Amino acid sequence: MLKKKCPSCAKKIDRKFGYCPWCGESIKAKKEQENFGMLGRDDNVVGKQLSNVGAGLPLGMGRIVETLVNQLEKQLGNVGESPNGIPKGFKIHVSTGKPQVKQMVQKPVEKEPVLVEDISEEEAERRAGLPRKDAESRVRRLADSIIYEISTPGVHSKKDVVVTKLEQGLEIRAYSSDKCYVKIIPMTIEVIGYEVRDEKVFLELKG
Numbered sequence: 001m002l003k004k005k006c007p008s009c010a011k012k013i014d015r016k017f018g019y020c021p022w023c024g025e026s027i028k029a030k031k032e033q034e035n036f037g038m039l040g041r042d043d044n045v046v047g048k049q050l051s052n053v054g055a056g057l058p059l060g061m062g063r064i065v066e067t068l069v070n071q072l073e074k075q076l077g078n079v080g081e082s083p084n085g086i087p088k089g090f091k092i093h094v095s096t097g098k099p100q101v102k103q104m105v106q107k108p109v110e111k112e113p114v115l116v117e118d119i120s121e122e123e124a125e126r127r128a129g130l131p132r133k134d135a136e137s138r139v140r141r142l143a144d145s146i147i148y149e150i151s152t153p154g155v156h157s158k159k160d161v162v163v164t165k166l167e168q169g170l171e172i173r174a175y176s177s178d179k180c181y182v183k184i185i186p187m188t189i190e191v192i193g194y195e196v197r198d199e200k201v202f203l204e205l206k207g
Contacts, residue, residue, distance in 0.1 A: 135182060
């Protein structure tokens, strides 16, 4: 009579046997698992016990697998239908034991005036309507400070100059009768002071 091997213990058994007389393994169930995977013929693990998946693995690895399977069973137990008849989805969350770090989104920093003269509403409206022009500048380094020499034709008074602190630097605006001269300094640095001389703004920064 033809023989076949048990897929579990590898001993020879008669082909007509549906189970192994040596180890008790179900030949039919074993074939289904091999053909259809761990989920079986119905592709469904809801209600099935998976707690023995980690059996036969090393002690540490077996515990890890069992923990993951328990979490899977808990998540699958929440699968159902919503009141409107639409099947609910499910999420599988596996915790690694590491603390979760939330990414903080930094809000944009508003412009903060550093040095500014009080002006009337009429002057503020006039300045808002002036065309902008990038100002040319030269830089000099002294022993303990940095001097920015900014060209501002038509500007003769400190009251026409506004120095504003930005998130990543400084903005200097100088207003003449028909233009707004703008200079951006991409450095977060302390402002010591400034003066207007010969239609130029001399801005002193801490070096």
